[in-house]
Amino acid sequence: MAERRLRVATASLAGCFGCHMSLLDMDARLLELLPHIEFDRSPFTDIKQLSPCDLGLIEGGVCNAENVEVLLEYRRKCRILVAVGACAITGGLPAQRNHLDIGACLQEVYLTEPGTTHGLIPNDPELPLPLDKVYPIQEVVRVDYFLPGCPPPAEAFWRLLSDLVAGRTPHLPRELIRYD
């Protein structure tokens, strides 16, 4: 029987796409993986609908209502969910706003500073509403594995994916999780 390919979805929440770029940094080794994996919804594919997947890779923390919805959907549909990068794991750079009041931020940006909104805080229902803080994803959903780094090096993605393809518990060697 032909090996079933691992179905992988990825998403960027409050992140900078640096983690996604780092995954692509696997270069030629990505070709080695491709016989074993296929991408579902992901910035790589432009597929808009998420199907049931084996693996979901989440970059970025949770900063607004849409992030929550996306994350919950990925959790529902992915058997294994991985927090990828410092932003997903800790909130990262966007969480710098956590010591400020979100109301005061909105006021400062849209009302106090000169801008294009004519003295209004945008209230279009199409716009996702910001949360009071930026949260790490494991505070919102259960997370199975964590891939640390900002971004995690391509080698770390390679280890994670090749381990999962081979059915091994993912394991990062010490060199890949030390940053000094």
Place this chain on the structure above:
Amino acid sequence: MSTPPLTPELEAVLDRHGRDPTRLVQILREAQELAGWLPPPLITALARALRLPRARVEGTAAFYSFLYLRPAGRYRVLFSDNVTDRMQGSEALLDQLCERLWAEKGRVTEDGLVYIDTTSCTGLCDQGPGLLVNGWAIPRASRERLDLIAGLILEQRPLAEWPAELFHIDHPIHRRDLLLAEPPTAGEALAAVLAHDADGSGLLAQVERAGLRGRGGAGFPTARKWAACRQAPGAVHYVVCNADEGEPGTFKDRVLLAEYADLVLEGMTLCAYVLGAGRSPTQGLIYLRGEYRFLLEHLQSALARRRAAGLLGRAICGRAGFDFDIELHLGAGAYVCGEESALLESLEGKRGVPRNRPPYPVTHGYLGQPTVVNNVETFCAAAVIARHGAEAYRARGTPDSPGSKLLSVAGDCARPGVYEYPFGVTVREVLADCGAQDAQAVQVGGPSGTLVGPHEFDRRIAFEDLATAGAFTVFGPQRDLFEVVRNYVHFFAHESCGFCTPCRVGTAILRGVMDKIHAGRGARHDLEQLEQVERAMRLASHCGLGQTACNPLRDLRTRFRPTLERRLASLDFAPAFDLDAALARARAFTGRDDARAHLHTDTLAS
């Protein structure tokens, strides 16, 4: 930029400590007693006077809870926050006092008059709730006593004019054995040893035969420690008495220091005789926890009496060459300073961060010299052995745990206080003696010890079964053990010194998960996470604090699992916070209330 000159009082403090930078913690503490807090120019001036980098001085001050780098109010009222204080109603009393004084917990009032907050266990569990007002302990807080205190604060009466009765502390002893049997006569044990033993080797052999093990918790054989130190080369051999007694629920060292000071000092002097063989220089130090400030003058006069009686100083008991004296150091609010190497750092005037070991203190201790660190009770036991002999001592206790142990009994029982038992006593016997009916659990040895349930009440207090530094906290059926353990978890997170990641981050994660479960948002997944964190902490923490910080949770998980599980939201996973509430602020500022401006997990998760 010029630094303002130091006041004559501060100059006197510096002179008293010989402008010695290793006295920094003592100098800071005394400077603060004068000024109420440590303003930046004072830090600068002290740094200059001690020839230390300013950052060293400020960094040291910042380490200790009782040293304040910001104005801390003319009256600082700290409520002891051990679980026993809470059981005695401390939380409601704190609220009452805040209301009465228009104060907010953790904030100095605008007029700079008062600051009200909590602090880790102050060691008054047998007569709680405990308070510290400007560092002075007040037991038995009650509505009436707090009304009185509030009045005194509003009148701005100096502490010296407060009724002495407020500060009166009892030292109840309900059971006596070997150690507490007869009031000690100063010098008796010393005289007995000096009569037969020319160089301390006889006493060392006697302590060895008695099988004495350290009473501070770890149970290390005392004779082996003394022998290793005696053999180690050094200019001075130091005897350090660990009177930090920070383990929540423990207060037996307080009682020993208050009622049996001579026995403690005698034990230290005997140790010095062994270490110096009656010939080479020795020096003693007592590290007294800041919470026991009220014992300082009492101990100073005990030392003075012994000096006058020839039991301290030069040529002790007339033995030429046997010189030994003892100095007192006060801590400043840091549980980790009870760990012996952190204690030595603190004694040297630094932040109380545990050292790397080896080398051990017996070869490289205080100021790099050979040092014995023992618990208060261990020194007392050594003195008892010297007086009554090893055989009499061995006759009590069990083969692996000879002698007796002082227990600090508190919590839901009729007669809290100190109980001395031969090792091997069962939990059940202690419960019967202290008047505790239908206890649902006992915390033996404090948060870093073991929480046992009724099916284990026949277990014995001994190193080979339930090892303990002395705490014995009883929980009646009305107590919620989840909240008990949550209190302990908060304690460790607060007291972690922050030096190593497994403990600094681990204790914070444990606190986060316990609070999440407390808020009704816990899930089975959180329990799994607790186990993982616990493994990492045990394996990789730098000192005993991090290694034992998970003990209460481990016991709750293994012995009282339903207590934990009935708190869980019955989900595989639940978010740590209310998703919809997290949007409230943005809703208010945008004026939106449409469907997409809300998050309902029940519909999202389905």
